[in-house]
Every structure is written in C-alpha cells, then in structure tokens.
C-alpha cells in the first residue's frame with residue numbers, strides 16, 4: 001500500500017544501557033519527502049542506519065514495500081544512503097563513483113554510460129566527470145554523493161544531515177536543489193536533520209524525535225501550529241508556556257486562569273473540561289506589542305494584557321521584546337516596517353499592551369518542565385545606570 | 388613549479404640524498420668493484436682488473452640457488468601480505484584499547500633475539516620435536532617425514548619472522564583508512580569481500596607496497612633462517628655469500644654473488660614502479676577515451 005511503504009513496527013535499539021531508539025512505530029509513504037528532526041543524540045542516525053542495514057534492531061521489524069527487511073544485509077536492500085561526510089571513493093573518478101552501483105548490478109555497458117551521463121547532466125557536473133573527489137568543492141561532492149545514491153533508482157534514499165558541512169548560502173542553495181531532485185526522480189527521501197528550517201522547508205511530513213521516541217509526526221504547519229508536546233513546541237521555533245486551569249468553557253473556546261497573569265482565552269480543540277490543568281503555548285510572533293490598546297475592531301474576546309518592556313533585542317528580521325506582565329516574563333517578536341501602522345518605537349521600560357487572538361494559543365497535550373529549558377530565558381535584569 | 392619551489396625541494400631532499408650516497412651507493416659500488424679483482428691468499432683481494440671471478444660465478448651452478456632464493460622470498464612475501472591484510476583490517480576496526488594490546492602482542496617476539504627464535508623453530512620442527520609428534524598422533528605424517536632442513540621449513544620460519552614487518556605498514560595505512568567508505572560500498576550493493584577488495588585494498592595500497600618491500604628485501608638476503616632450518620639442498624644466496632667470504636676466503640666471488648642478490652631485489656622493485664606508472668597511464672588513456680566519446684556524442 002502506498003501509505004505504508006517504509007514501516008517501522010515497534011523498533012527498539014539499545015547500546016548497552018542506553019536506549020537509542022525506543023519502541024518506534026510509524027510509516028512513510030511512497031514518494032514522500034520525509035524528515036526526521038530532533039536534537040543531537042535523539043537516535044535519528046541510529047534509526048536511519050537500521051533502514052540502511054548497518055544496525056540491527058534489538059526488537060521490532062522494519063518493512064519496505066511489504067517485505068520484511070529487518071535482517072537483510074545492506075547490499076540486499078534497494079536503499080541507498082547519502083553519508084554526512086559524503087564517503088566518495090577517493091581512488092575512483094567521479095564517473096566511476098557514480099557508476100559503482102550500476103556496475104555491481106552488472107548492467108549493460110551502454111545503459112551504465114547513459115544513466116551516469118544523464119545524472120551527471122542533472123546535477124550539472126558533466127564537466128567534472130573525470131576528476132577525483134579530492135578535486136571537488138564541498139557542494140560538488142555533495143551533489144556527486146546524491147547522484148551516486150540515486151543513479152540506480154533505489155526504493156528509498158536516506159540522507160543523514162547531508163548539508164551539515166556546508167556554509168549557510170550553499171546550504172540554502174542545496175536545499176532548493178534537493179527539492180528539485182526529489183521532484184524529478186520521485187523516489188522516497190528520508191532526510192535526517194537537527195535543523196528545523198531545513199526540515200520545514202523541504203518535507204511533506206516530519207517526525208520530531210526526542211530521547212529515542214517519535215514525539216509527533218505531522219506536516220510542517222501542523223507541527224508548528226499544533227505542537228502536541230511541550231518538547232515539540234519548544235524545539236521547533238520559540239514559544240511562551242502559560243500554565244493554568246480551565247475555569248469555564250464557551251463553545252469551542254475556554255478560559256484559563258493563568259498563574260501570575262489572569263484569565264486567558266484559548267481555542268479548546270480537545271474539548272477539555274473545567275478544572276483541567278493545561279499548558280498553553282503562545283508563539284512570540286503571534287503576540288502583538290503596542291503602546292496603545294488594540295483598536296476595538298480587532299474583536300472582542302482577544303487576550304489583552306499590560307506589561308513593561310524589560311529588554312529589547314534587535315535581530316534584523318525582527319525585534320524581540322521581553323515583557324513583564326503581572327510578575328511573569330513573556331517574549332514577543334515584531335517585524336520592522338514603516339507600513340505597520342503601529343510602528344512606534346518601543347524601548348526599555350515602556351508600558352505596553354500585549355495582545356493575541358485565542359486561536360493563536362495552543363494547549364499542548366504533554367508537558368514536561370524539562371522542555372522549558374529549550375526556550376530562551378529572559379535576560380538577567382539589568383541595573384539601570386540612570387534613574 | 389616555481390623556481391624557488393624547486394630549490395626548496397632540493398634543499399629538503401639534499402640531506403637524505405647525501406646520506407644515501409655516502410652510506411648506500413658508495414659501499415654498494417665498492418662491493419661491486421671488488422668482484423672485478425682477483426682474490427688474494429690473505430682473504431682480501433689483489434689489485435688489477437679481471438673478469439675471472441664473474442666467469443667462475445657463471446660457471447658454478449648457482450642458477451638453482453638464485454631461483455630458489457627468489458621463489459622462497461616471493462612466496463614468503465605473498466603469504467605475509469595475504470595474512471596481514473585481514474589482520475591489519477581487523478586491528479584497525481578494534482577500539483583504541485584493544486588496538487594497543489594487539490599491536491603490542493605483534494611486537495612482543497622482538498623482545499627475544501631473532502636467532503633464538505629461529506632456533507626455537509628448529510627445535511619445534513625437529514624429528515623428535517613437538518610438531519612431528521602431533522602430526523604423527525593425528526595420523527597426518529609418519530616418522531620418515533622430515534619437517535626440518537628443507538625449503539618448506541625455510542618458508543614457514545620466514546613467514547613467521549617477517550609477518551610483523553608486513554602487518555605494521557598495512558595496519559598503519561588501515562588506521563588512516565575511512566571505514567565509512569566500506570559502508571558506502573555495502574550500501575551501494577557490494578558484498579563484504581568485494582568492498583574489501585575494491586575499496587579497502589586500494590585504500591591501503593601504499594601500506595601494501597611498503598610491506599612488500601619490508602618482507603621481500605630481507606627475505607632475499609636471508610641467511611640465518613636457511614642456515615638453521617634449511618638443509619644441504621635448500622641453500623640460499625645468503626649462505627653461499629657466507630661460505631665464499633669466510634670458509635673459502637674468496638671475497639671477489641662473494642661480492643659478485645652479492646651483486647647478483649642486489650639485482651634480484653632491484654628487479655621486483657622496478658616491476659612495482661612500472662606497475663604504478665602503468666596504472667597512471669591506463670587512467671590517462673581512459674580519460675582520453677572518455678573525452679573523445681563525449682566529444683563525438685556531443686557532435687552527433
């Protein structure tokens with residue numbers, strides 16, 4: 001079935017006392033661009049290596065296109081890997097590197113030449129075919145590694161942080177290129193990264209991993225807008241966590257009494273009852289900061305609080321404000337533009353209004369106090385030099 | 388290369404050049420020149436040029452001995468390399484602690500004198516020795532078979548003696564080898580042995596070449612091993628040179644034999660150099676062919 005092309009069925013992998021991959025079950029669709037996203041050491045590479053055949057799960061099975069591949073050796077799987085360090089064969093030319101898998105498969109000579117020349121064309125490296133890997137730049141090596149893994153049309157292409165060694169501009173360029181290549185070849189890509197930007201811009205779906213488990217598997221937008229756990233909310237982007245108890249419900253919405261802040265209105269998609277303790281995640285860019293109260297046409301029922309600016313951090317695209325309201329700190333982002341009608345300059349110690357729509361807060365299902373440390377702390381309060 | 392670069396290269400290689408000239412080339416030429424003199428009765432050599440020694444050398448049936456020296460050395464080298472490759476591979480794959488332990492174990496025999504170790508083999512291979520008893524007990528041999536004093540014994544003891552000299556350079560190369568290349572090869576469909584042959588072997592080529600030299604050169608000049616475990620009809624050049632030098636006191640004859648021996652070392656060296664050259668040439672030829680193919684393809 002197309003929806004269950006690559007299937008992980010209760011896969012667990014331990015290294016001694018450490019459980020690197022912990023009872024993971026999910027499936028990847030055929031032709032999908034799928035990302036594994038998570039912090040360093042969460043088990044992404046281990047999971048990938050089990051698909052490639054370089055590690056064997058301690059328990060659980062892996063299926064590819066309906067066949068159990070758990071115990072198949074690497075050369076018996078139609079799965080290829082793009083290694084982080086490229087792993088191009090230094091004693092072979094680029095052409096021979098790319099032809100490697102085709103020669104192993106004993107393809108006819110004419111077909112090998114045709115396929116290799118075609119893929120060299122696709123990655124725009126035809127002029128470098130007779131060079132050796134040491135004579136290429138990082139981005140070129142990367143393209144060759146991808147071509148080598150794609151040339152015999154594997155069922156799945158595994159990419160383990162393929163862009164980690166490249167500089168920012170080249171990385172952005174290669175991202176576009178990867179996207180194009182995926183569209184051209186239509187092969188299932190499994191992409192490992194700890195860079196949320198990469199994962200979000202490329203993937204059809206993302207699995208966010210933490211401590212060997214998959215925390216959430218969704219589209220980029222779902223993961224960002226509706227994070228199921230405090231880990232996902234804090235790891236992907238930035239957020240504010242508001243802790244409180246539901247005091248009343250009104251249709252799709254509810255009112256939460258937040259310690260140190262007051263009554264906050266939020267979208268109650270899980271239809272939680274009064275009395276439930278909840279954790280609301282509000283992303284900084286969803287919070288508006290103004291010197292004047294919001295105009296009435298913005299609607300009733302929006303969350304409005306007054307606050308004092310405790311810090312202003314200019315970040316280019318945005319300015320980040322740290323605000324203190326009722327004894328608790330929150331952060332908000334604001335883009336710069338003359339056309340923003342309320343573009344007053346707000347500075348340190350100003351009294352401001354902060355406001356956001358109830359739809360812009362999301363109540364996470366699982367909250368762990370540990371995850372709060374993933375988000376940036378407010379700067380330590382400064383002593384004012386002048387009164 | 389720039390002019391200053393060439394001078395700098397000269398400057399760097401000058402000391403080793405001088406060293407090699409003074410301590411290797413000049414002595415070799417002296418030894419060679421002795422072969423053109425007549426022997427003197429006091430064990431030295433007389434003045435005056437003569438080709439008599441060379442004629443004597445050619446007349447004496449050395450052919451068999453030279454041939455035996457070369458094949459025993461070649462087989463010793465081949466066996467050592469074949470054993471060292473998997474050895475070096477597995478040591479390089481161990482973790483750091485085990486590597487140090489195993490490398491230490493390989494060097495351990497060097498704490499005992501070489502001659503003592505060869506003597507130990509002589510005892511081991513003796514008709515009354517341990518190995519013979521084991522073989523007889525297993526029904527693989529009877530008392531009439533002699534393990535000692537033949538070419539086979541020389542071969543076994545040579546492999547034993549020179550193996551560390553083959554393992555070490557290959558291991559040094561393997562230690563620097565990037566083993567993710569093996570994974571890449573497996574990933575692209577290669578079986579383990581194919582990856583070993585096509586990826587690991589070229590990757591440690593330099594180590595293999597120096598291992599070949601490290602084993603073959605001392606094997607050609609081997610003297611102690613054939614003297615102790617070889618028999619009357621398994622003498623090598625080394626033994627003959629000794630006999631000519633000391634019991635016979637015929638220095639020119641010994642020098643001529645040494646020259647023959649030197650030649651048998653140089654020959655395979657030249658062969659190795661030629662193989663490397665030829666590989667480069669093949670590469671260049673392929674490149675030219677491919678370019679031609681591309682050009683004609685582009686024109687069509």
Ligand SMILES: Nc1ncnc2c1ncn2[C@@H]1O[C@H](COP(=O)(O)OP(=O)(O)OP(=O)(O)O)[C@@H](O)[C@H]1O
Nearest residue numbers: 015018020038039040041042043044045046047194
């Ligand atoms: N061969 C191994 N032996 C012992 N422990 C291992 C081994 N491989 C991985 N681990 C451990 O398993 C955990 C998961 O490792 P893994 O390489 O899968 O992380 P990752 O998510 O890929 O991290 P990164 O983003 O840093 O690459 C880590 O704690 C790591 O130390």
Ligand SMILES: [Mg+2]
Nearest residue numbers: 044045046160
């Ligand atoms: Mg990793």
